[in-house]
Amino acid sequence: MELNIVDLSRLQFAITALYHFLFVPLTLGLSVLIAIMETVYVMTGRTIWRQMTKFWGTLFGINFVLGVATGIVMEFQFGMNWSYYSHYVGDIFGAPLAIEGLMAFFLEATFVGLFFFGWDKLSRLGHLAATWAVAIGSNFSALWILIANGWMQNPVGSAFNPQTMRMEVTDFFAVLTNPVAQAKFVHTVSAGYVTASVFVLGVSAWYLLKDRHRDLAKRSMTVAASFGLASALSVVVLGDESGYLEGEHQKMKLAAIEAMWETEPAPASFTAFGFPDQEARKTHYAVHIPWVMGIIATRSLTTEIPGIVELVEHAEERIRQGIIAYDALQDIRAAGSTAAIPDEAREAFEENGGNLGYALLLKPYVDDPREATDAQIAQAANDTVPNVPTLFWTFRIMVGLGFSFIALMGVFFYLSARHRLDRYPFLLRLAVIAIPLPWIAAECGWIVAEFGRQPWIIEGILPTAAAVSNLGASTVLMTIIGFSAIYTVLFIVEMTLMLRAIRKGPEPDDEPEAAFGPRAFVPAE
Amino acid sequence: MILHTLIDYETLRVIWWLLLGVLLIGFAVTDGFDLGTGALLPFVAKTDTERRVVINAVGPVWEGNQVWLILGGGAIFAAWPPLYAVSFSGFYLAMFAILFALILRPVAFKYRSKRENPTWRATWDWALFIGGFVPSLIFGVAVGNVLQGVPFRLENDLRIFYEGTTLFELLNPFALLCGLLSVSMLVMHGASWLMVKTSGPIAERARAFGSIAAVATIVLFALGGLWLWAGIDGYRITSAIVTDGPSNPLAKTVEQAGGAWFANYAAHPWMMAAPAFGFLGAALALILFRARREVTTLLSSALSVLGIISTVGVSMFPFILPSSIAPGASLTVWDASSSHLTLFIMLVVTGIFVPLIVAYTSWVYKVLWGKVDEEEIREGKGHAY
Numbered sequence: 001m002e003l004n005i006v007d008l009s010r011l012q013f014a015i016t017a018l019y020h021f022l023f024v025p026l027t028l029g030l031s032v033l034i035a036i037m038e039t040v041y042v043m044t045g046r047t048i049w050r051q052m053t054k055f056w057g058t059l060f061g062i063n064f065v066l067g068v069a070t071g072i073v074m075e076f077q078f079g080m081n082w083s084y085y086s087h088y089v090g091d092i093f094g095a096p097l098a099i100e101g102l103m104a105f106f107l108e109a110t111f112v113g114l115f116f117f118g119w120d121k122l123s124r125l126g127h128l129a130a131t132w133a134v135a136i137g138s139n140f141s142a143l144w145i146l147i148a149n150g151w152m153q154n155p156v157g158s159a160f161n162p163q164t165m166r167m168e169v170t171d172f173f174a175v176l177t178n179p180v181a182q183a184k185f186v187h188t189v190s191a192g193y194v195t196a197s198v199f200v201l202g203v204s205a206w207y208l209l210k211d212r213h214r215d216l217a218k219r220s221m222t223v224a225a226s227f228g229l230a231s232a233l234s235v236v237v238l239g240d241e242s243g244y245l246e247g248e249h250q251k252m253k254l255a256a257i258e259a260m261w262e263t264e265p266a267p268a269s270f271t272a273f274g275f276p277d278q279e280a281r282k283t284h285y286a287v288h289i290p291w292v293m294g295i296i297a298t299r300s301l302t303t304e305i306p307g308i309v310e311l312v313e314h315a316e317e318r319i320r321q322g323i324i325a326y327d328a329l330q331d332i333r334a335a336g337s338t339a340a341i342p343d344e345a346r347e348a349f350e351e352n353g354g355n356l357g358y359a360l361l362l363k364p365y366v367d368d369p370r371e372a373t374d375a376q377i378a379q380a381a382n383d384t385v386p387n388v389p390t391l392f393w394t395f396r397i398m399v400g401l402g403f404s405f406i407a408l409m410g411v412f413f414y415l416s417a418r419h420r421l422d423r424y425p426f427l428l429r430l431a432v433i434a435i436p437l438p439w440i441a442a443e444c445g446w447i448v449a450e451f452g453r454q455p456w457i458i459e460g461i462l463p464t465a466a467a468v469s470n471l472g473a474s475t476v477l478m479t480i481i482g483f484s485a486i487y488t489v490l491f492i493v494e495m496t497l498m499l500r501a502i503r504k505g506p507e508p509d510d511e512p513e514a515a516f517g518p519r520a521f522v523p524a525e
Numbered sequence: 526m527i528l529h530t531l532i533d534y535e536t537l538r539v540i541w542w543l544l545l546g547v548l549l550i551g552f553a554v555t556d557g558f559d560l561g562t563g564a565l566l567p568f569v570a571k572t573d574t575e576r577r578v579v580i581n582a583v584g585p586v587w588e589g590n591q592v593w594l595i596l597g598g599g600a601i602f603a604a605w606p607p608l609y610a611v612s613f614s615g616f617y618l619a620m621f622a623i624l625f626a627l628i629l630r631p632v633a634f635k636y637r638s639k640r641e642n643p644t645w646r647a648t649w650d651w652a653l654f655i656g657g658f659v660p661s662l663i664f665g666v667a668v669g670n671v672l673q674g675v676p677f678r679l680e681n682d683l684r685i686f687y688e689g690t691t692l693f694e695l696l697n698p699f700a701l702l703c704g705l706l707s708v709s710m711l712v713m714h715g716a717s718w719l720m721v722k723t724s725g726p727i728a729e730r731a732r733a734f735g736s737i738a739a740v741a742t743i744v745l746f747a748l749g750g751l752w753l754w755a756g757i758d759g760y761r762i763t764s765a766i767v768t769d770g771p772s773n774p775l776a777k778t779v780e781q782a783g784g785a786w787f788a789n790y791a792a793h794p795w796m797m798a799a800p801a802f803g804f805l806g807a808a809l810a811l812i813l814f815r816a817r818r819e820v821t822t823l824l825s826s827a828l829s830v831l832g833i834i835s836t837v838g839v840s841m842f843p844f845i846l847p848s849s850i851a852p853g854a855s856l857t858v859w860d861a862s863s864s865h866l867t868l869f870i871m872l873v874v875t876g877i878f879v880p881l882i883v884a885y886t887s888w889v890y891k892v893l894w895g896k897v898d899e900e901e902i903r904e905g906k907g908h909a910y
Binding site: 061062065066068069070071072073075076078079080081083084086087089090091092093094095097098099100101102103105106107109110111112113114116117118121122161163164165166168169170172333469470471475478479482486490493497500501 | 592598632634640684878886
């Protein structure tokens with residue numbers, strides 16, 4: 001197999017993003033759980049809650065640092081491997097990334113130092129404020145990253161400028177309030193909360209099984225189960241498929257997830273099981289559940305969801321209009337000054353410019369899209385179908401796991417309310433086994449959202465293949481090997497330290513129950 | 526949205542050029558001492574306790590400091606997209622080396638003292654050294670290459686082609702000199718931070734290294750200036766300059782010319798304040814190192830960092846990334862920015878948040894003020910590294 005620069009660049013991005021996303025969900029959720037625990041400490045003055053804060057804080061720190069280290073790679077890679085993308089959409093996409101730094105990451109990274117180093121230097125309320133700053137910072141961080149990502153999925157509030165050959169922002173408010181970004185934010189943040197809750201629940205369950213730190217474990221489980229139940233409900237109910245009707249390719253993604261080849265009358269049925277066959281455009285051994293898909297995707301009984309075949313036909317039309325736009329763009333570029341642009345070119349571009357990106361889908365087949373044959377156009381239209389079996393299965397794994405988290409959290413919430421957390425070793429073992437599952441769900445979610453976005457890097461605007469930097473394949477192969485090597489080593493180191501810290505357990509906290517201090521707020525018990 | 530026309534495009538571009546400088550200087554002044562401290566670690570601290578003192582001297586603040594770099598990256602992406610696209614892809618392997626070092630650094634800080642094993646700790650100490658030394662060197666080497674021009678060209682659709690062949694061509698003599706200047710400047714800065722945060726033998730060693738680094742900074746900065754004057758052609762725009770046109774780098778013509786990097790000083794003599802600060806700060810730092818002063822040494826060395834980085838910006842203005850193989854495609858302040866609207870929005874956001882960041886960062890520094898206590902570290906008090 002010949003190594004191609006587009007595939008290699010995608011592979012590197014996928015490896016580094018999936019790896020980065022091993023640490024992000026736990027950071028998002030655990031920061032909030034820790035802040036809740038410390039709030040209880042400050043309100044009650046009971047040292048067990050401080051001990052819990054410090055213990056989970058140690059595990060948080062081991063995880064957080066790798067999130068930071070791998071996050072820098074994400075920010076730099078757009079420019080390194082996707083330079084045409086960076087030029088083409090930097091005017092819009094760069095802004096939320098920069099604002100993330102200004103508003104969120106600075107807050108989080110500055111106060112995380114105080115969280116670890118400030119116990120003896122700050123009043124109790126002061127330290128609590130630092131902890132909340134970390135939690136709020138990391139959650140705001142997710143907001144801005146997902147505004148950037150949401151724009152890639154549904155590029156609102158922007159227009160192509162022929163003079164600068166790039167997309168430029170026209171309505172920043174629309175970029176901020178992009179419905180796809182909002183759906184993604186709620187879904188992703190909830191997923192992070194579930195991840196942290198399952199983690200805290202599982203580690204605590206292990207302590208109960210070992211008959212260690214019972215007090216700390218039970219309290220932690222109570223917090224994790226209540227917070228986790230709410231989050232697990234939210235992650236499923238507010239799944240980000242609510243954003244899937246916003247754009248043409250979001251619809252394609254939905255159809256691919258469902259392996260829905262032909263448009264069905266509303267409300268569409270849900271294929272619970274089957275083997276999608278991309279070549280034959282058929283799903284073998286399909287088991288359908290009537291109505292469910294229509295309700296999940298559209299929240300209505302009457303909205304029709306288009307099937308893959310119909311969407312490919314749309315794509316073909318748009319490619320043809322894109323060719324007209326491409327032709328007009330060449331005339332506009334050749335004109336030199338704005339005044340010299342021929343009227344026909346201006347009108348043709350105004351009418352078809354929205355489909356310019358579709359013409360670029362032809363680039364892998366022909367240098368000048370205007371010379372494309374009908375067969376090439378049909379082929380490019382067919383390329384707009386993402387890999388159906390992958391999407392079909394990753395989506396089902398994610399959803400199945402999502403429901404299992406509701407069950408897990410529900411059970412432990414009930415046990416906690418009835419003070420029976422340590423009664424059933426079988427359930428405790430289940431909680432331990434469940435620890436890795438949220439990560440599997442989260443990575444599947446990433447694959448559905450981003451692999452499902454292909455062949456577009458920005459839906460309808462720029463194909464992934466056109467966005468890549470002109471680097472040598474061997475150069476990128478070398479950095480893939482480099483990143484994989486260091487990431488593997490750090491993963492092993494991280495897991496070793498995490499397991500050691502868990503096995504070691506919390507530090508004894510023998511300082512007296514907090515007394516009333518001049519700067520501390522402690523209600524009487 | 527019409528609000529953004531309150532500030533014209535030309536002014537916004539100049540403001541964003543200044544802000545780019547502010548962010549890079551913010552990074553070099555804050556995270557710069559973390560990098561310098563990392564590079565000094567194996568030399569100023571011999572025993573394990575000493576090393577922990579040095580690590581804890583930057584431990585609580587390096588994470589926040591590093592955000593200046595991340596913010597710098599984000600701001601270049603948002604305000605200067607062509608600069609971000611050309612430089613990050615052009616310097617691909619150099620960027621990879623920086624990333625590699627910057628991945629090691631946070632992990633080394635956090636994980637080093639989690640185990641007692643001496644081999645474990647020694648390994649992470651070297652990781653901290655690499656994490657400090659390598660980025661310091663590469664940042665300087667990159668600037669050295671930018672001053673000479675970078676081999677890239679742009680096609681009509683503004684697709685970027687970088688025609689450099691190997692990583693080693695980046696390591697040319699002038700660029701290496703700039704790399705060494707960057708290392709000595711940040712080592713001087715790191716040493717002055719250690720003067721503030723430590724005492725006893727560590728502070729004494731830091732003082733010795735800091736003095737050497739201050740001398741090296743002065744010598745290398747002077748040599749670099751002479752070399753630039755005598756041996757390196759600058760760039761100048763030869764077509765009419767349009768300061769508020771669309772960001773299309775291909776709309777102008779540029780030529781290489783000897784002494785072009787000094788033209789701004791002739792036209793605006795006050796700009797000589799930048800190199801003057803570079804020299805003055807380092808000379809003051811040297812004197813104050815000798816006099817065993819602490820905070821004033823740190824401030825002087827910060828002044829030197831500010832002066833040296835500003836010198837590069839002022840010398841090149843309006844160029845930000847000249848092209849050696851297609852000078853007309855060079856990126857300048859007038860044709861490599863974001864749109865008028867984006868620059869305005871980002872200015873508003875920056876105007877709100879940078880003062881907030883400065884305020885809470887100062888508060889955190891104040892809370893953490895004072896020397897690192899060896900006793901506390903031995904007793905393992907607090908969550909020290």
